[in-house]
Amino acid sequence: MEMRDLQIFQCVAKYGSVSKAAVELNYVQSNVTARIKHLEQELRTPLFNRHKRGMSLTAEARKMLEYVNKILLDVEELKQVFLDSETPTGILNIGTVETVSDLPKILASYHKQYPNVDLSIKAGLTEDLIKDVIEHRLDGAFVTGPIKHPLIQPYDVCTEKLVLVTRNETFNLEEIITEPFLVFSQGCGYRSKLEQWLREEEVMPKRIMEFNVLETILTSVTLGLGITLVPQSAVNHLTANEKVHVHPIPEEYRNISTVFIHRKDAYMTNSMRSFLHTIEAHHEYRFKQNPETAPELI
Template sequence: MMELNDLIIFQKVAECGSISKAAAELNYVQSNVTARIKLLEKELHTPLFSRHKRGMIINSEGKRLLEYAKDITAKVEEMKLSFQDKADAGGLLKIGIVETVNALPHILSSFNDHYPNIEVSLMAGVTDQLVQDVLDMKLDGAFVTGPIRHPNVEQLAVISERLVLVAKRDSFTMDQLTTTPFLLYHKGCGYRGRLESWMKVEGIIPRKVMEFGTFGTIIGSVAAGIGITVIPQSTVTELVEKQVVDEHPLPEPYCDITTIFIWRKDAYITRSLNHFIEEIRMHADALADV
């Protein structure tokens, strides 16, 4: 009979693309992982992976099972939460963030004052990956670039901003777009998506794109004159005032962005997450009134 643990093992093998790597991460004996995968394939009467010398690649039937496995394991975790949730909010919230959410420190500071027993763990990433992590219930929620069009996502607008191109002071004009390297977050970043949409419409092909994982590295490289980037205007206000960098406006509608907080629509909302959402809502209302 298929067991929940079989689905957990299957997901890890699909993620790692290797029996040995999955066994190491799960702290299982490799032969046990192999046996469980073979039993799954026997019970479902179909191979789930294509085997090769360097590992395993999930096939179309495996991908179909993977969707079921994610839903089932997520529901089990949700069930556990619903029984463990207590009247006094506490525990751990896993929250995803894009790195340039300027309102976040104020929200976290206020939330910590109101709910000192709730620990918030922040995990940085790009919008597309954070949305998927929320859907897979690896995160309780995430601050991302919106709007997000997905039937299983609830969203709350946090702050609206404008995107600008940023370059080293006096080193760039808009005529140099095709000859200056772009310093951008990895694919899946909402800011990068807006920039690429605009460039596609205008027929602009950048000479070179360099990918970075952190805001600090990007803006430091821009200030050093390595290239240009696209970023919310509020994140570089101080550097512009200090005349370290210049900002150049993007045309509408590509310049308008909204940071939103998302959570999975059909997930059980713990008291801790509910308090966090209400804290965001309070700050979003205050920002809207400014």
């Protein structure tokens, strides 16, 4: 059993198609088909159900895929151990929720110090980003905290205040019943805080409207479409021009923390180690500037 056979099997399993796997691996299609057949003969079991829509894993192959994923991941980490140089290089795949106001400063500082590292940034919801880190699709991610998971190591980045954002200068709780609430999809930390607060108040919004982009939510509020709940730093540019107005929420729901996470058992490359040092340096600077908004490092 050769390593490339495992890579081909993993790729066909991912795409459910020999042709798509061939394009991804830069192989000719006949070669991919031949290697899959060779693997099936070697294991004496069919690995794929073949049908008009493509290929799907057999029960035996689903078990095998778990082992293959682990083997290939271990091999990749082994390469990193021996090839990792003292000077950070390579690619860091980082995820982030949309409203991390400190992110541009952190990324700019890191890039200035380590220009040979390519940063790949993926935006998403906290729940999805945690899953991507656990399943090794991301090296790390900025998410809404706190996070407690046996496989995850969190690092505090900052704490901010959530505020209600409306088009009108005045606001009362009854408006939640009459105005649409503009929120991110389920899995967003801000939405979770909102739902906790409204359950406590025994208030049910008239209508929930889900969006995937922060800017769309804020623009919709400026146009009077509804109200939302986001960190105050995300709307400072709008409040300065009085395009929107912010209102405090009860203190027990007001504070929201951002943490950076990575897998505890993942090999720590110099690129990741230096990225964590950049986050810690930014955290210390932020704490000196405003001790009330920066929690202690974990």
